[in-house]
Amino acid sequence: MKGIGRRITVAFLSIAAVLTVSGVISLVELNHLSYDAEAAITASGREMEVARRLTRLAHTHSHAMIDISVFGDESARAKCAESAAEVEEIIASARKSASEEMLQSLDVLAAHITDMQRLADGYVPFEAVGGDTLVMVAERNAHSWYKSNYEPIYGKYVAQVECYTELLRDQLAPRADLLSKNAHRSVIPVFISLSVMIAVVLMFYFFIYIYGVKPILSINKALADYLQFKIPYKPKADMVDEIKDLNDNIENLVNITRSQKKQEENAI
Numbered sequence: 153m154k155g156i157g158r159r160i161t162v163a164f165l166s167i168a169a170v171l172t173v174s175g176v177i178s179l180v181e182l183n184h185l186s187y188d189a190e191a192a193i194t195a196s197g198r199e200m201e202v203a204r205r206l207t208r209l210a211h212t213h214s215h216a217m218i219d220i221s222v223f224g225d226e227s228a229r230a231k232c233a234e235s236a237a238e239v240e241e242i243i244a245s246a247r248k249s250a251s252e253e254m255l256q257s258l259d260v261l262a263a264h265i266t267d268m269q270r271l272a273d274g275y276v277p278f279e280a281v282g283g284d285t286l287v288m289v290a291e292r293n294a295h296s297w298y299k300s301n302y303e304p305i306y307g308k309y310v311a312q313v314e315c316y317t318e319l320l321r322d323q324l325a326p327r328a329d330l331l332s333k334n335a336h337r338s339v340i341p342v343f344i345s346l347s348v349m350i351a352v353v354l355m356f357y358f359f360i361y362i363y364g365v366k367p368i369l370s371i372n373k374a375l376a377d378y379l380q381f382k383i384p385y386k387p388k389a390d391m392v393d394e395i396k397d398l399n400d401n402i403e404n405l406v407n408i409t410r411s412q413k414k415q416e417e418n419a420i
Contacts, residue, residue: 163356203320206316210268220232246258254316261312268302371402
């Protein structure tokens with residue numbers, strides 16, 4: 153293979169190579185993007201679920217405390233202990249992957265749930281009225297005790313959970329930025345390959361037209377003029393490789409034919 157055939161083959165193989173390389177790069181980057189997105193979504197869902205569980209368990213603890221203090225339901229103490237124990241378990245698990253700032257927030261949460269459970273354990277639904285006489289705490293006084301003793305700590309706990317949730321969102325922000333960068337990285341190779349492909353196709357069109365189509369049209373016109381009007385065969389176009397060889401062969405054939413006709417005319 154030589155000349156124009158080699159040029160066309162090289163041009164098409166170059167386009168195929170560029171598209172293959174850009175496709176492989178894009179697939180690799182998209183795979184990384186998919187992995188990062190899945191990791192970020194999984195981490196976000198897991199951490200937000202932790203925040204929801206912390207809030208839900210606090211509500212459970214608070215309702216059980218109301219049952220103990222206001223309604224005198226001693227069986228609710230078990231619910232308080234279970235809720236506090238589960239909160240401490242969640243906090244211990246969250247510490248393993250927490251940042252320094254989040255560790256401080258978890259420490260505050262642990263302190264608040266400890267205070268809440270301490271009040272639950274220490275609450276006595278009786279009060280002394282003189283001597284050794286004990287009576288049930290009135291509902292009004294129990295409600296007052298809940299408002300003045302338990303509710304402030306419970307409010308601090310809920311506020312701290314909200315603070316912890318905000319820290320989780322702030323921690324997810326760098327991951328979102330990373331996903332954005334990876335998305336750009338996965339798109340750039342495709343954009344570059346498309347740009348290169350368009351440029352190569354335009355160049356290929358230019359060279360095919362200049363060195364292929366235009367010479368053939370010129371050869372055809374010159375040959376048609378010679379056959380119809382006996383105009384000397386002189387195509388006006390730049391020719392290379394096999395196209396030039398074709399033109400030279402046609403010109404030689406025309407000259408031979410013309411020479412033979414002159415010899416025949418002279419012989420007559």
